[in-house]
Amino acid sequence: MVESRSCVQREGVYRWFSSLTSAQRAEFLCGLLDLCVPIELRFLGSCLEDLARKDYHSLRDAEIKANNPADLSGLTNITDEVVRSKLLVSLALLGSDNREAAGVLYRTLTHIDTVINNYGLALNDGRTEExxxxxxxxxxxxxxxxFHQKQVLRQQxxxxxxxxxxxxMLRVEVHTSPVLLTSAGCSEFS
Structure with missing residues (x-):
């Protein structure tokens, strides 16, 4: 009985997880990893290493670029979708101890408020938003x-x-206000 109930719950969690966006999945997984004890983390690290090994050769060139500050310094125009895609790949392949390359990425990412305010970057486009x-x-x-960089990035x-x-909310109001105005207008003028 307990095993079948656990299986149903697990399947529900898998379905729920698969419906999340990439950002939501990353956030959730980081939260779960924070809950693990060191021995669990080491085991999960071994599992991840094994899974990542099969893509090692196909991602090797991209990993070299992702960890090279000179290559990263050319990725500054975050209004460009291609640049954003390259930044995503670079973040995924950035070495955990590569502070210099992280500094270059940090400088690029911390100009987001200027980009949004000055250039009116359309965040309501689904792909851009994601x-x-x-x-x-x-x-x-x-x-x-x-730690400080993470805090600033978290604020952004x-x-x-x-x-x-x-x-x-504005989109919801725009879509609902004509209905409200129409129904209010009909009752007022009848």
Whole structure:
């Protein structure tokens, strides 16, 4: 009885997890890892190493670029979708102790408020929204960044989420207000 109930719950968690966005999955997994004890983390690290080994050769060139500050310094235009994609790959492949490359990425990512405010970056585009959420979620958890850098990146992630929430509420209001005006108008003029 307990095993079948556990299996049902596990399947529900798997379904729920698979429906999350990449940023939400990364955030959730980092939270779970924070709950693990050291021996569990070492075991999970071994499992991850084994899983990552099969893609090692195909990602080797990208990993070299991701850990080279000179290559990263050219990725500054975060309004460009190609640059954002390269930044995501770079964050995923950045070595956990590469502070110099993390510093270059940090300088690029900390100009997000200027980009949004001065260039009106359309965060309401689904793909753009998802890329920014994933970029800042990954960066705010990445071990190559200092504690202070993670805090700043976390604040910027919060600002992006606030902007998206406000814009989402505005979209809901725009979609619902004509209905409210129409029904109010009908009762007023009848």
């Amino acid at each position: 890329q920014f959420l994933l970029l800042f979620t990954m960066a705010s958890h990445h071990p190559a960044f200092s 992630l919060g600002q992006i989420q606030d902007i998206l929430q406000v814009r989402g």
